[in-house]
Amino acid sequence: xxxxxxxxxxxxxxxxxxxxxxxxxxxxxxxxxxxxxxxxxxxxxxxxxxxxxxxxxxxxxxxxxxxxxxxxxxxxxxxxxxxxxxxxxxxxxxxxxxxxxxxxxxxxxxxxxxxxxxxxxxxxxxxxxxxxxxxxxxxxxxxxxxxxxxxxxxxxxxxxxxxxxxxxxxxxxxxxxxxxxxxxxxxxxxxxxxxxxxxxxxxxxxxxxxxxxxxxxxxxxxxxxxxxxxxxxxxxxxxxxxxxxxxxxxxxxxxxxxxxxxxxxxxxxxxxxxxxxxxxxxxxxxxxxxxxxxxxxxxxxxxxxxxx
Amino acid sequence: xxxxxxxxxxxxxxxxxxxxxxxxxxxxxxxxxxxxxxxxxxxxxxxxxxxxxxxxxxxxxxxxxxxxxxxxxxxxxxxxxxxxxxxxxxxxxxxxxxxxxxxxxxxxxxxxxxxxxxxxxxxxxxxxxxxxxxxxxxxxxxxxxxxxxxxxxxxxxxxxxxxxxxxxxxxxxxxxxxxxxxxxxxxxxxxxxxxxxxxxxxxxxxxxxxxxxxxxxxxxxxxxxxxxxxxxxxxxxxxxxxxxxxxxxxxxxxxxxxxxxxxxxxxxxxxxxxxxxxxxxxxxxxxxxxxxxxxxxxxxxxxxxxxxxxxxxxxxxxxxxxxxxxxxxxxxxxxxxxxxxxxxxxxxxxxxxxxxxxxxxxxxxxxxxxxxxxxxxxxxxxxxxxxxxxxxxxxxxxx
Numbered sequence: 001x002x003x004x005x006x007x008x009x010x011x012x013x014x015x016x017x018x019x020x021x022x023x024x025x026x027x028x029x030x031x032x033x034x035x036x037x038x039x040x041x042x043x044x045x046x047x048x049x050x051x052x053x054x055x056x057x058x059x060x061x062x063x064x065x066x067x068x069x070x071x072x073x074x075x076x077x078x079x080x081x082x083x084x085x086x087x088x089x090x091x092x093x094x095x096x097x098x099x100x101x102x103x104x105x106x107x108x109x110x111x112x113x114x115x116x117x118x119x120x121x122x123x124x125x126x127x128x129x130x131x132x133x134x135x136x137x138x139x140x141x142x143x144x145x146x147x148x149x150x151x152x153x154x155x156x157x158x159x160x161x162x163x164x165x166x167x168x169x170x171x172x173x174x175x176x177x178x179x180x181x182x183x184x185x186x187x188x189x190x191x192x193x194x195x196x197x198x199x200x201x202x203x204x205x206x207x208x209x210x211x212x213x214x215x216x217x218x219x220x221x222x223x224x225x226x227x228x229x230x231x232x233x234x235x236x237x238x239x240x241x242x243x244x245x246x247x248x249x250x251x252x253x254x255x256x257x258x259x260x261x262x263x264x265x266x267x268x269x270x271x272x273x274x275x276x277x278x279x280x281x282x283x284x285x286x287x288x289x290x291x292x293x294x295x296x297x298x299x300x301x302x303x304x305x306x307x308x
Numbered sequence: 309x310x311x312x313x314x315x316x317x318x319x320x321x322x323x324x325x326x327x328x329x330x331x332x333x334x335x336x337x338x339x340x341x342x343x344x345x346x347x348x349x350x351x352x353x354x355x356x357x358x359x360x361x362x363x364x365x366x367x368x369x370x371x372x373x374x375x376x377x378x379x380x381x382x383x384x385x386x387x388x389x390x391x392x393x394x395x396x397x398x399x400x401x402x403x404x405x406x407x408x409x410x411x412x413x414x415x416x417x418x419x420x421x422x423x424x425x426x427x428x429x430x431x432x433x434x435x436x437x438x439x440x441x442x443x444x445x446x447x448x449x450x451x452x453x454x455x456x457x458x459x460x461x462x463x464x465x466x467x468x469x470x471x472x473x474x475x476x477x478x479x480x481x482x483x484x485x486x487x488x489x490x491x492x493x494x495x496x497x498x499x500x501x502x503x504x505x506x507x508x509x510x511x512x513x514x515x516x517x518x519x520x521x522x523x524x525x526x527x528x529x530x531x532x533x534x535x536x537x538x539x540x541x542x543x544x545x546x547x548x549x550x551x552x553x554x555x556x557x558x559x560x561x562x563x564x565x566x567x568x569x570x571x572x573x574x575x576x577x578x579x580x581x582x583x584x585x586x587x588x589x590x591x592x593x594x595x596x597x598x599x600x601x602x603x604x605x606x607x608x609x610x611x612x613x614x615x616x617x618x619x620x621x622x623x624x625x626x627x628x629x630x631x632x633x634x635x636x637x638x639x640x641x642x643x644x645x646x647x648x649x650x651x652x653x654x655x656x657x658x659x660x661x662x663x664x665x666x667x668x669x670x671x672x673x674x675x676x677x678x679x680x681x682x683x684x685x686x687x688x689x690x691x692x693x694x695x696x697x698x699x700x701x702x703x704x705x706x707x
Binding site for chain 1: 344347348349350352353400401404405406407408410411412413414415417418419420421422423424425426428429430432433446447521522524525528529531532535536568569570572573574576577579580583587593595
């Protein structure tokens with residue numbers, strides 16, 4: 001059991017946890033700023049980015065694809081802003097126009113290019129393949145101390161851990177400016193804070209987290225983790241500090257529970273095939289949100305009548 | 309080749325798909341307009357992603373009762389049910405908790421979609437599910453479209469369109485001002501649900517052709533493009549329908565000309581091209597029109613300021629002002645005013661003096677609000693009023 005767990009389940013589990021936390025942290029601020037759907041938009045436009053990078057370099061390599069995805073995310077943010085200002089269109093519709101068109105472009109590129117001999121398709125982009133990120137050198141718990149074996153870890157694991165750490169550092173270092181500019185932009189500006197820059201930095205950090213997580217686990221988890229844990233946490237407390245804490249807890253819980261249910265749940269029910277871990281993690285996060293919506297202590301809008 | 313496709317001469321299947329896509333586009337454009345005008349365009353994103361678990365469950369149920377799991381009406385019914393459930397979740401989360409609508413949309417779309425993916429993997433492990441091909445609902449697949457599928461799509465599209473026409477008045481009112489609609493005795497909530505129900509119907513009908521990820525584009529892009537061309541709701545609805553229909557027709561025709569041009573994405577890209585054209589070229593709200601307006605205004609300001617400077621004998625250094633004055637024949641190449649220039653300059657100065665008097669007189673308050681430093685007062689006042697103003701001017705000014 002120990003050996004099987006370490007080599008087959010531990011790496012995907014950790015990657016799932018890191019991805020979930022990395023997305024949930026910026027998600028808290030995006031939620032409060034009513035930009036929650038930025039995560040949705042970014043995860044759609046990542047597709048043309050990676051296909052474009054593949055067409056340029058001709059190989060499935062991590063760094064070019066991450067760069068391509070990042071570039072696509074940046075282009076999308078700029079385009080959304082341009083459409084919104086030039087056309088005087090409300091932000092939601094501007095977002096809808098841009099990300100659907102870019103996603104369509106990505107699918108078209110994918111169909112046009114010869115990707116039959118490489119593992120690159122729309123399904124992969126959506127679901128990821130968390131289950132396949134296994135650690136063949138992990139022969140048991142003692143392998144965790146064995147440097148030789150550690151180098152055989154799936155590269156997504158250190159990358160996701162680093163991303164998670166980076167996002168955490170960003171949140172911790174810029175806590176005060178982020179908090180002030182999220183709640184009261186006018187006040188933040190009088191304090192001399194560059195609110196525009198902070199907003200942009202937040203979107204960029206979210207994009208980095210989304211792109212890194214997308215590479216490992218697919219875009220469903222990205223969208224779900226940007227929104228569901230922070231939304232559930234928002235219904236639990238009125239304080240931002242606690243909300244972020246709750247959201248990290250919910251994110252970890254969704255990742256662990258979702259992974260375990262996807263891997264072992266069907267076996268318990270007598271089926272012999274596991275189901276999609278990414279989909280199950282998203283489902284669990286939704287169940288957590290539903291529970292919070294029914295029982296969360298701070299679920300009602302402040303000042304709202306009892307039956308709203 | 310493209311011409312053959314556009315005139316429906318590329319065979320039976322291509323014709324079915326093209327006509328179906330055009331009908332779908334018309335229905336989607338017209339329906340999406342009300343969501344867009346109510347600033348709720350992205351609700352359609354939640355609706356469309358929420359169809360996936362319904363497709364999976366319908367397949368399982370149909371297989372369990374011994375039928376063909378791939379029967380389109382059954383799958384569409386299932387997708388409609390789960391999309392409806394998703395819609396109710398968005399509505400409940402927004403109304404009963406303090407989450408904003410965008411968070412509710414994101415939560416519903418990701419969770420329903422994730423659950424749908426779980427169901428798809430379950431179906432793949434079922435013996436009947438190996439070749440289910442339910443993944444085609446993600447991006448649409450038109451290659452194997454049958455006559456029955458086309459009839460379902462055409463009938464659904466026509467029904468949605470008819471309901472949209474029928475409900476256009478209450479939906480317009482609710483989209484623009486729900487408070488006023490409620491005060492007028494309308495059941496705002498039910499009309500909103502009807503609005504989204506129509507979007508839901510379009511989504512379900514469009515699953516086969518463009519797939520659930522891209523149907524959002526047909527609900528959002530045509531209304532946004534149409535909005536550039538008109539300020540009247542009925543016209544925007546009609547135009548959005550036309551743009552959607554054109555995208556569906558043109559996109560399906562283009563995709564029929566080559567094997568690796570997938571229908572859904574091409575339709576969306578045609579719609580996006582029409583949007584770009586509208587953004588740039590539409591009169592009034594278009595970017596080009598705004599730029600031309602800005603340029604014209606700038607020229608007027610420069611010319612006016614140049615003439616005032618001439619009248620007061622001040623030197624002009626500004627290059628654009630000098631160029632404009634020279635082109636109008638008001639100054640010579642060396643910067644000295646011509647006869648015409650002096651006359652125009654005197655008129656400009658007179659205008660300014662008259663405005664000064666006018667704005668100092670409370671009796672002319674309404675006209676004074678029109679002052680923009682460019683328009684002569686004759687534009688707003690009668691000759692009698694001008695003569696009255698001139699009596700206040702010194703005799704030396706009126707020349």
